[in-house]
Amino acid sequence: MQRLHGPGALRLVKENFGMASFDPGLADVVAAETRLSHVDGAAGELIIGGYRLEQLAAEATYEEVAYLLWHGRLPTAEELARFQEAAAHYRALPPLTGEVLRQAAENRSAPIDALRMAAATFDLGLEAADGLARANGNNGNLAENGAAPAILARMASAVATYGRLQVGLSPVAPDANLGHAANLLYMLEGVAPEPKRARALEIYLITVSEHGLNASTFAARVIAATGSDLVSAITGALGALKGPLHGGAPGPALDMVFEIGEASRAEEVLRAKLAQGERLMGFGHRVYKVRDPRADVLAAAAEQLLAHGEGKALYDLAKAVEATALRVLAEVKPGRKLDTNVEYFTALLLHGLGLNTDMFTPVFAAGRTVGWIAHCYEQAATGRIIRPQARYVGEVLDAWTPRAAR
Numbered sequence: 296m297q298r299l300h301g302p303g304a305l306r307l308v309k310e311n312f313g314m315a316s317f318d319p320g321l322a323d324v325v326a327a328e329t330r331l332s333h334v335d336g337a338a339g340e341l342i343i344g345g346y347r348l349e350q351l352a353a354e355a356t357y358e359e360v361a362y363l364l365w366h367g368r369l370p371t372a373e374e375l376a377r378f379q380e381a382a383a384h385y386r387a388l389p390p391l392t393g394e395v396l397r398q399a400a401e402n403r404s405a406p407i408d409a410l411r412m413a414a415a416t417f418d419l420g421l422e423a424a425d426g427l428a429r430a431n432g433n434n435g436n437l438a439e440n441g442a443a444p445a446i447l448a449r450m451a452s453a454v455a456t457y458g459r460l461q462v463g464l465s466p467v468a469p470d471a472n473l474g475h476a477a478n479l480l481y482m483l484e485g486v487a488p489e490p491k492r493a494r495a496l497e498i499y500l501i502t503v504s505e506h507g508l509n510a511s512t513f514a515a516r517v518i519a520a521t522g523s524d525l526v527s528a529i530t531g532a533l534g535a536l537k538g539p540l541h542g543g544a545p546g547p548a549l550d551m552v553f554e555i556g557e558a559s560r561a562e563e564v565l566r567a568k569l570a571q572g573e574r575l576m577g578f579g580h581r582v583y584k585v586r587d588p589r590a591d592v593l594a595a596a597a598e599q600l601l602a603h604g605e606g607k608a609l610y611d612l613a614k615a616v617e618a619t620a621l622r623v624l625a626e627v628k629p630g631r632k633l634d635t636n637v638e639y640f641t642a643l644l645l646h647g648l649g650l651n652t653d654m655f656t657p658v659f660a661a662g663r664t665v666g667w668i669a670h671c672y673e674q675a676a677t678g679r680i681i682r683p684q685a686r687y688v689g690e691v692l693d694a695w696t697p698r699a700a701r
């Protein structure tokens with residue numbers, strides 16, 4: 296610590312943190328060990344629970360991915376059936392959660408805000424509000440632990456319920472016979488969805504289920520690490536996901552495609568945006584320096600979903616805009632390695648499912664919920680609080696100035 300002498304003597308503090316170094320944004324800090332996912336930004340690969348994303352998207356159900364993340368292995372047919380039943384059991388929202396959502400709709404709250412308010416009530420009526428504490432030393436029973444499947448089920452139900460309430464429609468009761476993704480669409484639309492649409496949503500939910508130590512997952516782990524409970528951690532994670540630098544930005548990628556309108560205008564519009572210093576939405580990523588593997592998985596799902604008519608025209612336009620954007624970015628921003636990211640085709644897929652733009656982030660949250668929960672248990676099992684240090688850059692004032700003299 297260095298002291299400055301003189302009247303009003305200020306001392307400038309320079310803390311000595313030994314080996315610790317300051318890394319704003321923590322980009323180069325490894326803060327956890329995880330078996331949940333591996334994000335390889337150089338190879339453009341995403342491994343979730345030991346499997347490549349492409350394989351999970353082709354083969355798995357969302358419930359299977361949840362089980363895989365929570366248990367570290369795929370369930371047997373019997374275990375899966377038991378897990379699906381346990382999760383479906385919790386789909387009906389507690390009455391107070393429904394009331395919170397109704398009040399949020401009256402207040403015209405944004406869907407992601409309504410979801411955060413609702414999430415804080417997800418443990419109502421559960422025996423084990425502190426799912427984390429119970430799971431410590433009892434991880435084998437995680438899939439049947441009340442808090443985890445309840446949060447999984449209620450997150451989707453709350454998203455769908457608010458999707459209706461905000462446009463003046465009454466909530467629809469869940470259908471325990473439908474899978475997780477199909478039930479979300481059913482509760483949103485009031486009719487059982489075509490299998491093709493349910494599968495498109497399921498592929499989306501799987502694709503975003505888990506992605507390393509992203510900001511919301513880190514927030515959840517910080518809360519879990521204090522010995523807090525699962526609902527608190529998930530509510531905190533939602534707060535982090537809301538921000539436009541994290542989960543709050545898929546809408547603008549679609550807006551850009553609509554603004555371009557036809558493929559022949561793409562080059563002119565994109566060049567003008569870059570000339571004005573704007574970023575092309577849906578391109579570039581902090582970790583992926585090649586194509587985001589999630590973009591291909593979602594592009595394929597969008598292509599299947601939007602195979603006819605207006606949908607096909609929009610898909611073709613988005614592909615043409617993407618090709619032009621990649622060519623123009625390589626020319627205008629050489630060496631920056633800007634490629635398509637997950638948001639570009641997320642927007643197209645969710646729009647193709649008929650979702651309003653402001654529902655994109657809540658649906659993202661519904662998908663990420665299983666990853667958040669898995670990370671909370673993983674963190675809690677370490678028994679170690681996350682508590683980094685801050686470097687003080689203020690002053691230490693020797694003299695106290697009386698109130699009247701300030």
Ligand code: ACO
Pocket residue numbers: 540541542544573574575576577578579580581582628631633636637638
């Ligand atoms: N369009 C144009 N230029 C870009 C873009 C883009 N989409 N992304 C990065 N660049 C440029 C920057 O202007 C910068 O150029 P410069 O060297 O001339 O200053 C260079 O590439 C490096 O940019 P950084 O901001 O340092 O890259 P960073 O890794 O921090 O940013 C980010 C990643 C935020 C995703 C960025 O690429 C971006 O803003 N993309 C557009 C928004 C978007 O699609 N967000 C969703 C991301 S996916 C997700 O997070 C879930």
